Amino acid sequence: MEQIKGRVWVFGDNVDTDQIIPAERLVAANLDHLNDYIFEKVRPGFGQQVQKGDILIAGRNFGCGSSREHAPLSLREAGFSCIIAESFARIFYRNSFNTGLLLVECKVDAKEGDTATVDVDKGTVECGGREYTFPEYPPFITELIRSGGLMNLIKEGKFR
Amino acid sequence: MAGKTIAEKILSAHSGKDARAGQIVVADIDYVMVNDVTGPIAFREYDKLGRDTMFKDRMVLIPDHYVPAKDVDSAAQAKEMREFAQKHQLPNYFEIGKSGVCHQLMVEEGFAAPGRLIVGADSHTCTYGAVNALSTGIGSTEAAAAFATGKLWFKVPETIRVNLKGKFGKYVGGKDLILRIITDIGVDGANYKALEFHGDIQNVSVPDRLAVSNMAIECGGKAGIWPCDDLTCEYIKDTVRGEYTPVDADEDAVYCQTLEYDLSEIEPFVSYPHLPSNGRPVKDADVTIEQAYLGSCTNGRIEDMRIGAEILKGRHVAPGVRMIVVPASQRVMRQMADEGLIDIFLDAGAFVSGPTCGACLGGYMGILAPGERAVASTNRNFIGRMGAKDSYVYLAGPAVVAASAVAGRIVTPDQLPEVQ
Numbered sequence: 001m002e003q004i005k006g007r008v009w010v011f012g013d014n015v016d017t018d019q020i021i022p023a024e025r026l027v028a029a030n031l032d033h034l035n036d037y038i039f040e041k042v043r044p045g046f047g048q049q050v051q052k053g054d055i056l057i058a059g060r061n062f063g064c065g066s067s068r069e070h071a072p073l074s075l076r077e078a079g080f081s082c083i084i085a086e087s088f089a090r091i092f093y094r095n096s097f098n099t100g101l102l103l104v105e106c107k108v109d110a111k112e113g114d115t116a117t118v119d120v121d122k123g124t125v126e127c128g129g130r131e132y133t134f135p136e137y138p139p140f141i142t143e144l145i146r147s148g149g150l151m152n153l154i155k156e157g158k159f160r
Numbered sequence: 161m162a163g164k165t166i167a168e169k170i171l172s173a174h175s176g177k178d179a180r181a182g183q184i185v186v187a188d189i190d191y192v193m194v195n196d197v198t199g200p201i202a203f204r205e206y207d208k209l210g211r212d213t214m215f216k217d218r219m220v221l222i223p224d225h226y227v228p229a230k231d232v233d234s235a236a237q238a239k240e241m242r243e244f245a246q247k248h249q250l251p252n253y254f255e256i257g258k259s260g261v262c263h264q265l266m267v268e269e270g271f272a273a274p275g276r277l278i279v280g281a282d283s284h285t286c287t288y289g290a291v292n293a294l295s296t297g298i299g300s301t302e303a304a305a306a307f308a309t310g311k312l313w314f315k316v317p318e319t320i321r322v323n324l325k326g327k328f329g330k331y332v333g334g335k336d337l338i339l340r341i342i343t344d345i346g347v348d349g350a351n352y353k354a355l356e357f358h359g360d361i362q363n364v365s366v367p368d369r370l371a372v373s374n375m376a377i378e379c380g381g382k383a384g385i386w387p388c389d390d391l392t393c394e395y396i397k398d399t400v401r402g403e404y405t406p407v408d409a410d411e412d413a414v415y416c417q418t419l420e421y422d423l424s425e426i427e428p429f430v431s432y433p434h435l436p437s438n439g440r441p442v443k444d445a446d447v448t449i450e451q452a453y454l455g456s457c458t459n460g461r462i463e464d465m466r467i468g469a470e471i472l473k474g475r476h477v478a479p480g481v482r483m484i485v486v487p488a489s490q491r492v493m494r495q496m497a498d499e500g501l502i503d504i505f506l507d508a509g510a511f512v513s514g515p516t517c518g519a520c521l522g523g524y525m526g527i528l529a530p531g532e533r534a535v536a537s538t539n540r541n542f543i544g545r546m547g548a549k550d551s552y553v554y555l556a557g558p559a560v561v562a563a564s565a566v567a568g569r570i571v572t573p574d575q576l577p578e579v580q
Contacts, residue, residue: 023521027233028200054503061348067283069299095299
């Protein structure tokens with residue numbers, strides 16, 4: 001997989017899915033423009049500031065709360081190439097890999113506007129002049145990343 | 161080889177593998193549930209997949225979040241679910257009027273039962289651990305995968321063992337216990353893990369277990385599982401679908417952590433905004449409220465309604481407070497009517513509605529204005545969860561919600577004056 005390089009946005013611990021996208025936006029009519037609403041209650045206008053390829057760096061338990069897949073979908077549609085966090089809540093973790101949003105579990109000290117470089121094959125993140133390492137993904141998750149999500153894996157006949 | 165936890169045994173039985181904590185297995189699921197919010201993405205993903213196979217008998221479709229429709233968009237969304245169910249002639253679609261909050265329905269309709277592996281595109285699917293199922297929340301895309309394949313991938317969780325002893329005091333219950341646990345271990349204290357309950361479980365009613373398991377997700381848990389005992393079998397006997405096989409842990413099962421709780425020492429508990437882990441004893445609270453909400457998949461059962469009604473009988477909701485009562489299902493509502501509970505709530509000046517997820521997730525039917533505070537028998541108090549971004553949700557059990565509605569501030573029933 002190629003290296004990913006992007007501008008950094010920084011969030012804290014326990015960012016819940018209600019913050020990422022509030023429940024009142026969860027109607028099917030919004031499914032093609034979910035990115036308009038990301039973080040609207042805690043960071044109004046954020047969806048418009050994010051550019052394609054940007055990277056979000058957060059603390060512990062990112063994506064806690066509801067099972068809404070709208071959360072990773074909205075982040076992906078906003079342009080994020082990857083989310084780096086010290087840890088992820090488990091349903092968000094599943095939803096992200098299942099829908100093709102890359103997650104990196106790694107504690108990274110970053111400030112907003114930094115540039116981060118992620119090398120999935122080597123398991124490294126470079127940010128603010130420091131290098132961090134993260135452990136190899138389990139083989140099943142590597143397959144999910146490679147195929148771009150669970151539905152692709154099914155189409156390839158690798159999940160039956 | 162060491163013994164297995166309940167989660168390891170259920171995943172072994174459903175995958176045909178010797179499932180051990182840390183592995184990823186592909187397992188057959190017994191049921192996959194979606195609601196009106198998570199369903200449409202699943203339906204679209206299923207259609208895009210272009211498969212002929214569909215495991216119809218294992219699919220359960222329950223509109224509950226925005227029904228009865230609150231606006232045109234939610235009506236269109238509910239219609240999408242209804243039409244998908246009609247098109248594929250799905251046997252387990254539950255229209256309003258015969259339905260309720262999805263997790264209540266999954267138990268009432270007998271889908272949840274011991275030993276089963278159940279997934280649902282709603283995070284509180286972990287509720288059915290109360291009846292000895294391994295059940296957990298998933299996303300919409302993987303629900304579509306389960307529609308098509310009848311299977312899903314699971315990371316076998318490590319398990320935290322929770323040993324209980326003693327009995328709850330009066331007006332203390334499962335909600336107080338789980339708020340205490342979440343406060344002790346934090347909102348990610350059980351992330352990727354299962355909780356398993358043992359000890360004096362015969363002292364904990366199934367409705368109390370349901371409230372506990374329901375909120376396992378609020379400490380990150382994949383599941384909150386109880387062994388099957390006489391109380392479980394009695395609770396499900398009239399409604400369960402098909403046969404079931406109880407699963408208990410081996411004596412030498414391996415646990416990553418053990419917690420001990422004496423139920424007689426659990427106090428009425430309240431979690432302050434904006435995390436379920438911000439708990440403290442109600443007796444230390446000093447909070448005035450504008451709204452009290454009794455309902456949700458956590459505490460919207462008949463037992464919760466009975467507690468609320470017992471406290472409100474002969475009393476009145478305080479001036480300046482709105483009390484909203486939302487039974488979790490049509491069946492709960494009928495029982496309320498039969499037992500005269502609706503009259504008690506109405507006499508007290510409470511608003512009573514039919515079943516819906518409603519305001520619990522900030523949907524409708526009780527949204528908070530800027531600056532308002534609510535005590536709620538629900539499960540989340542995140543920023544803006546029930547409305548305005550600067551509104552505040554305090555989580556508590558049904559007794560504290562009812563007592564607080566009368567007092568106009570967060571109190572225990574003991575703190576209310578006697579009924580004249």
